[in-house]
Amino acid sequence: MLRTLTAALLLAAPCSAGSWPPALSGGRAAAAPVPEASAPALADWTVMYFINAKNNLESSGLMDMNQLELTGSTDRVKIAVELGRMNGQHEGDDHSEGDWTGVRRYLVAADRDTTRVNSPVLEYRGAADMGSWRELVSFIEWAKVNFPARRYALVLWDHGNGWLPVDDANAPDFYSLKGFSLDDETGHEFSLPQMARALEATGGVDFLMLDGCNMGMASVSYELKDYARALTASEEVEPGVVVRYAQFLGLLNSRPGMGAEEFAANTVRTYRDYFVNGGGDSEGDPLTQSALRLYRMSAFREKLDAWALAALRAEPVVLRAAAAKARFYGEFPAYKDLCD
Incomplete structure (x- = not known):
């Protein structure tokens, strides 16, 4: 009792100069009070970019990171990035910026130098496997904890291949043949169900952008319908x-209160404007880009199922002829456009 009372009196008494911290009985010093860490301020949007450039897209990854720096983060819009590079890929090895390799995480800072990434690195991830859905989970969790916001957007950047794996060698490992984010260093990519699993594990996002080839499909959208409002x-x-990241992020910075559907529509408009007015090179491919309301995918599936049943009742010869004439995308005749 005496020991407790003595300690209480010492802690309550004013201290003379040079006497802090006061000595407790037994010769130990009282710990100075530690102020509580303040939570990060809540932004309107945190836009998360998962840029897997550990393949032949390395130069494009660095270019797009520099595009993000033209806008940079603000108090109301945070831009968080995981960017990966490597050496030794079969083509497209880029030796610029000191030829650094590995995986880095950034909060993008505004910068007008488009020849070099100048945003500070917040975390080094070594040779993390960006073809793993678990690495995607880790990044989303990191971004949400460090840069909390009222709304979240996720941009998945890399090779995409619709409902086929990017690398045929990965087909036996897929429980559903849909692929994205090929990491040449590990040879891994994640399937579409694994992408959905990552989004489910991290609470989903408001807007999801799949910045890769052949991902604008009904099957892809349906798989992800519960984890984002717009795609x-x-x-x-x-x-x-x-070149459009700086453009649509500039629109977001000017109206940070916009919702997911407006954000999605702006990404499509800036894509169109770049090729129609900005001198972009389509490289001989038709240009497509769509913004979808994912919460309507269940109703869409009902209509699609009804259409499929009606089609199956048609004469087989007529059905095969119609399928042969329907427009397809990429290099895969099975990727048909339902509008045709």
Whole structure:
């Protein structure tokens, strides 16, 4: 009792100069009070970019990171990035910026130098496997904890291949043949159900952008319908150079209170404007880009199922002829356009 009372009196008494911290009985010093860490301020949007450039898209990954720096983060819009590079890929090895390799995480800072990434690195991830859905989970969790916001957007950037794996060697490992984010260093990519699993594990997002080829498909959208409100993707092969990130993020910075559907529509408009007015090179491929309301995919599936049943009742010869004439995308005749 005496020991407790003595300690209480010492802690309550004013301290003379040089006497802090006061000595407790037994010769130990009282710990100075530690102020509680303040939570990060809540932004309107946190836009998360998962840029897997550990393949022949390395130069494009660096270019797009520099595009993000033209806008940079603000108090109301945070841009968080995981960017990966490697050496030794079969083509497209880029030795610029000191030829660094590995995986880095950034909060993008505004910068007008488009020849070098100048945003500070917040975390080094070593040779993390960006073809793993678990690495995607880790990145989303990191971004949401460090840059909390009222709304979240996720941009998945890399090779995409609709409902086929990017690398045929990965087909036996897929429980559903849909692929994205090929990491040449590990040879891994994640399937579409794994992408959905990552989004489910991290609470989903408001807007999802699949910045890769052949991802604008009904099957892709249906798989992801419960984990985002709006989606942007392309049915067709995407050109290697598309300069639009600074444009649609600039629109977001000017109206940070916009919702997911407006954000999605702006990404499509800036894509169109780049090729129609901005001199973009389509590389000979047709250009497609769509913004979808994912919460309507269940109703769409009902209509699609009804259409499929009606089609199955048609004469087989007529059905095969119609299928043969329908427009397809990329290099895969099975990627048909339902509008045809």
